[in-house]
Amino acid sequence: MKLLLVLSLCLLAPLKRDTDNQKLLTKWRSPAAVPDRCQGIEMDAVTVNEDGIPYFFHSGFLFKGFHGAAERANETFTELDEHQHLGHVDAAFRLHYEDHPTEHNNIIFFLDTQIFSYYQHKLEGGYPKNISEVYPGIPDHLDAAVECPKPECEEDSVIFFKGDEIFHFNFKTKAVEMKEFTSMPNCTSAFRFMEHYYCFHGHNFSKFDPKTGEVHGRYPKEARDFFMRCSKFSDDSDHVERERCSRAHLDAITADNEGDMFAFRGQSFICKEVNDTLKVEPIELTFKEVKSDVDAAFTFKDDLYLVKHVFAYRVGENHTLLDGYPKTVKEELGIEGPIDSAFSCDEHQHVHVVKGQLMYDVDMAASERNATNERSIMFPSDAAMCGPRGVTLVKGNHFYHFDTLKLLFSRAVPERHQVSLELFGCDH
Template sequence: MRPLFQTLCLCVVLALGRPDEPHLDAKLDRCEGIEFDAITPDEKGITFFFKGDHLWKGFHGPSELLNSSFQEMDSHHHLAHVDAAFRMHQEDHEDHDHIFLFQDDKVFSYYNHTLESGFPKDIEEVFPGIPTHLDAAVECPKGECVTDSVIFFKENKVYHFDIKTKAVKQRNWAHLPNCTAAYRWLERHYCFHGHQFTKFHPVTGSVVGKYPKDTRNYFMRCPKFDHGSDATERERCSHVHLDAITTDDLGKAYAFRGSFYMRLDTHRDGWHAFAIADVWKDVKSDLDAVFSYDDKLYMIKGDQVYIYKSAAHYTLIQGYPKTLKEELGIEGHVDAAFVCGEDPTVHVIQGQKMRDVDLSATPRAVAKESHLPFPKIDAAMCGPDGVKVFVGPEYYQYETPMLLAFSRIRPEPHKISLELLGCDH
């Protein structure tokens, strides 16, 4: 009789739905304020938000049933849930870019939404020392954490799992809210609780800034909410000129305008806007020029040069800022500056003059001067596809700095918002 009774109970649950979950045909509205069960990007950079047997793809759009994307997690049809999730981030690891979904005492590994052979497995088998029935998980690459790691949360206990050695360090972060979901986005780590989130340091758990904040203001588009994504849309699709632009040695692009900067890590993740003061407190706003050289970002504002290490936390080099005269051997207002590849020459644009300075020389001084075909240039950058100079809402492309210097016929203009930043206008 017992197996029959259990079968009847399961049928009733399937027919009526779980008492603590919405009816399975109901669409969940995250703009009403939802406590997410898990959040992770997939290998294409699309962020998935999980709640019960539903999920959302990206920062806007309606909910869908979990089994529409991860069928194997719903073995009892609409009784599925995800406790925690993360995307593996270790480029030399066989599971790089796989997403791991945790359910009770099991872990599922997916790539391109296909379940990997042999999964699901016991959590203990894949992540020894990590408890079952987790609350949250998030990746933490080396440089942000001491080693390539995964951070697991259960109640107020935190487990740092070393991907290579499988060593586990347990900590107690009682000052941080109990995280029902965790998410790494553009080298920042977030703990989600209720319909709010708190940014935390992945090693110490410390919270810096005014938190918690409402998730609907930043991680989704909701009517009647002044969402933080507006800053990205406004800065990305504005026709106002750029102040400065560059790419660093890791291939990340930075575009500066007023008190905001936009950053592009990969095209799949897109451009995102932040306040300059959040990262470069000494500079704050209104840069004149920026360029990257030897794993450092050089920022020029007025007659001052600030040099930061191009790492996760952008540390100002000791002894800076210094004057333009001290650092580059030039004086006067700088409109733009750029370096091409590993060439130690920085091309500094001042009005219609481009002055070349050898960064490997001591002391530094102008080695060559050229006359440009533009009365005013707002910003410039150099990359694998050549030199781009930015004038108002448009940019012009040249194959080399020499062609920029000696060409007297302007190439075809390109729209910054449309062709560089991916807007529709």
């Protein structure tokens, strides 16, 4: 009988000062006013920071990444509160303009009639400025904006949205070209992510072609399904597509000796069989003591390990927790938790444990296990697995393949691949 060992490791946006309305100020300070992204709220603006982490803005609040509570935007972008008394951001984008390295990767905000330019969360000198000074021909009070670098657009550009009006601003010539995107709804925010373009309208989104505005595929779709880590909230949602195409990072991933792949995200367990059949179910349905939020996963011989205390299950029609469990990660792997990822390769008797940018080896045959052979790897990972073709590290929405274990310690970064498209066969 197989033994399944399961290891478990032991705001609030810029509060705009409203001196004329103290009641409104008190409302924004109230904990009850903190928005919940899983309640179907409309985002005012969406962009990514310098590290590619999505930032979602709603009223005076900021959500970082695909899950987690709101925080006050003025904790990250202080000067927005100092210069403006608004409860929202109209539009935002990350500037992509490699011909001007002093501006490239700045985060640009539009608030009413003004523009703010930030680099590494610090306001650039001379800002805020009027929109007309920096982007002549672009109106005030915008609804949305998104960068469009070449060759995705003819030249490095920004696409601005105001109602049903679309403006393409060419950085090189400063020319403004009006566009008609007839197949798109009016965007309340817009977002370039993983070289794709998304128009958010309410709590839905549509993927569009930045040159023509054409929308291909079954849209609109629910933003909470793909850009936020929310519990399943609607019977109308396609739960399999939601997890397959979600942009929220994986918590853990591994593969067994038969080639089946197991991935974990939040409360969901994703199984991709060797014939490409994809199944999604709640983690607690199979691993009721684990429930959700797995820290790491790996397979060793015929056993599957999920890292969060150590649970040992006897696999059968109903998985049964064995006597003596749970145990601590320190007892089982010889290292203090939490860990970020772990994997084992068939030809070794060791499990490789990743914590931050350090990797350790654990001899699974030892009666008293210790994490040894500390060394630095190329970058931290959210999840990792090893198979006949080598090692896969997952970081955010991308994964990197290394033909051999030794390549993890080199300086040559391999090609970046998209998790949703290439691991799970999503079309967007």
